[in-house]
Amino acid sequence: MADATKPLPPAEPELPKTTAEIRALLKRTHAGDESTVPVVRKMLQDPACVHLFGGDLAHEVVASFTRAMAGDNVSFREAVLRKLELLRAELLGENPTPVERVLVERVVACWLQVQDAELRAAQGQKDTSFRQAEFHQHRMDAANRRFLAAVKTLAQVRKLAIPVLQINVGKKQVNIATPVVRPAS
Known part of the structure; x- marks a missing residue:
C-alpha cells in the first residue's frame, strides 16, 4: 500500500x-x-x-558593439557581421577544439573592438581637444593590446597541438611524437 x-x-x-x-x-x-x-x-x-x-555572451557582445557602430545603418551592420563571420570561419579552420572556438570568439570580439576604437577616433578628429584625442589613443592602445594577447593565446594553443618532430642525424632516425587528435565537431 x-x-x-x-x-x-x-x-x-x-x-x-x-x-x-x-x-x-x-x-x-x-x-x-x-x-x-x-x-x-x-x-x-x-x-x-x-x-x-x-x-551566448560572445554573440551578445559582438551584437552590442555592432549595433553601437552601425546605429540605424542596416547595410553597414550586415557588412560588419558578414566580415566577422568570414574572419571567424578563417580563424576556426577545420575541426577546431572547444578551446580554439572560445579563443577565436575572443579574437573576433577584440578585433571588432580595435576597429570600433579606431573608427571613433578617426570620426572624432575634427574639433577634438587634446584630452579627447588622448582618450581615443588610450582606448585604441588598450583594445589593440587585448587583441594581440588573444591572438597570441590562440597561436600558443595551436602550437601545443602540433606534433613534435625530432631528427637525429647521427643515428639516422626520425622520432615523431603522437599527434594530437582533434575531435570532430
Whole structure:
C-alpha cells in the first residue's frame, strides 16, 4: 500500500510550442517572473536554446558593439557581421577544439573592438581637444593590446597541438611524437 502522505514528484513543465508562446515566455522572463524558471531550465537543456535566452555572451557582445557602430545603418551592420563571420570561419579552420572556438570568439570580439576604437577616433578628429584625442589613443592602445594577447593565446594553443618532430642525424632516425587528435565537431 502506498503512503498517502508522500508528496508527488513535481510535474514536468510544459514547453511553449508556438512562436507566440515563446515570445510571451520571454516577455515574462524579462519582467522577472520567477515562475518561468522551471520552463526556462527545461528549455536550456537543448543547447540551441542558450542563444534564445541570451546565454551566448560572445554573440551578445559582438551584437552590442555592432549595433553601437552601425546605429540605424542596416547595410553597414550586415557588412560588419558578414566580415566577422568570414574572419571567424578563417580563424576556426577545420575541426577546431572547444578551446580554439572560445579563443577565436575572443579574437573576433577584440578585433571588432580595435576597429570600433579606431573608427571613433578617426570620426572624432575634427574639433577634438587634446584630452579627447588622448582618450581615443588610450582606448585604441588598450583594445589593440587585448587583441594581440588573444591572438597570441590562440597561436600558443595551436602550437601545443602540433606534433613534435625530432631528427637525429647521427643515428639516422626520425622520432615523431603522437599527434594530437582533434575531435570532430
